[in-house]
Amino acid sequence: MSKTAPLTLSKLLGNFFALFVLFVISFIYYNVVHTFHDRYREPKIFLFLFIFHYLLFMLLWCFFRAMLTDPGVVPPLWGFYMGDSEQKRRRYCLMCHVFKPERSHHCSACNRCVLNMDHHCPWINNCVGFYNRKFFILLLVYVLISTTLITITLFPTVYASVKQIIEKRDIYAYKEAALFSAYLLNCLLNGVMFMFLKFHIKLIFTNITTIENMDKQNLPNLIVYNKGYKRNWIQVFGRNPWLWPFPMTGRSGKPVGDGVIWNDEVVQNFDEEIPANENEARRSSRLTGSGVAASRERLASPVRQGNSLEGTRKEFESTLDSSSRVKADSHHVGLLVSP
Incomplete structure (x- = not known):
């Protein structure tokens, strides 16, 4: 069973990277506000400062959500869902002592296995995985919008400051030098x-991760995860478009699935019409996930009662056998009823 991972050197150094990010944000913020602080009553400057502070708030919100959200932990007993022993051997993590689901990887910096791991980002001192990938993407979006706004708005002021420094040859113009450096x-x-x-x-549009993209030889095998642009986007950002711009999930804004099972039975609701509201989304989720939930309940029940793992394995195998018999009986009935 996986335990709380001890801190590693990379994780400790990541704290300094995160502090450096906050320092850069503070440095740029100070120079922007200091440049326009005496002109904030002008309508255009007031509008700029309002938009700038809103974007800064969203940026910091996304930054801390991406940094503090658990990207996804591997359930300790889920390995009984895996197939043959050879597949289990290849997907067993010797560090965490758990069976790794497909698309999961062990992070040496976090010293743990991460569901649907994209990469380890030192700037947020966290892995980007199944549950915080949306927050990381939104962080990039708001950083890009904020820096674009600053680049366009401050250009005339910075140009005038640089021109003044060159004409006066004043190497001690600290204010202008700081503004130019921030720009x-x-x-x-x-x-x-x-x-x-x-x-x-x-x-995101192809439904692959950074780690998977680096494995060029295995890329053709990853096409099974590609459900189309819209469905791939919804898988990461959730079904509710109103929650897409915000680093929050809610019931209808969380990623689709559980990050563990990626087969067609779990994602078959992608092949149907996207539910129009939250009630339909919950009803569709209950229908498509009932089989998996029932199997998990049977798997977890004897464990809660204190039975051995061997008994759990046998019960799970008997569940699979009975499920196969039901499918076979249904098939024969269909043949008898067919004209």
Whole structure:
């Protein structure tokens, strides 16, 4: 059974990366506000500062949600759902002592297995996985929008400041130098975020992760996860479009699925019409997930009663056998009824 992972050196160093991110945000924020603080009564400046502070709030909200949200832990007993012993051997994690579901990987920095792991991001000091991938993407979006707004709005002011420094040859113009440095840093972030966000949007539209994208030989096998642009997007951002811009989930805004089972039975609701409201979404989820929930209940019941894992395994196998017999009987009945 997986336990709380001890802190690693990479995890400790990640705290300094996160603090550095906050320092950069504070440095740019100070120079932007200090530039316009005496002109905030002007309508255009007031509108700019209002939008800027709103974007900053959303950016920080996404940053802390991505950093503090658990990306997904592997259920300790889920391995009984796996197939043959060879598959179990290949997917067993010697570090966490759990069977890894498909698309899950062990992170050496976090010292744990992560569901649908995309990558470990040192800037948020956390892994990007099944449950916080949406927050990470939104963080990139708001950083890109914020830096674009600053780049466009501050350009005339920065240009005038640089021109003044050159004409006066004043190397002690600290205010102008700080503004110019913040502007260059902002432009650098803007370019990096554009390329980074473009890359991750492409991954979402094809329903693959950064780790999976690096394995070029296995890419053709990952097409089974691709359900189309719309369904792939909903799988990460949830069914409720009103919650897409916000780093929150709710009942209809959480990722589709559980991050453990990726077969067609679990995602078959993707092949149907997307539910129009939350009640239909819950009803569809109950119908499509009833078989999996029943199997899990049978699996967990003897464990709660204190039986051995061997007894759990036998009961689960008997459940599968009875399920197969029901399918066979249904098939024969269908043949008899057919004209």
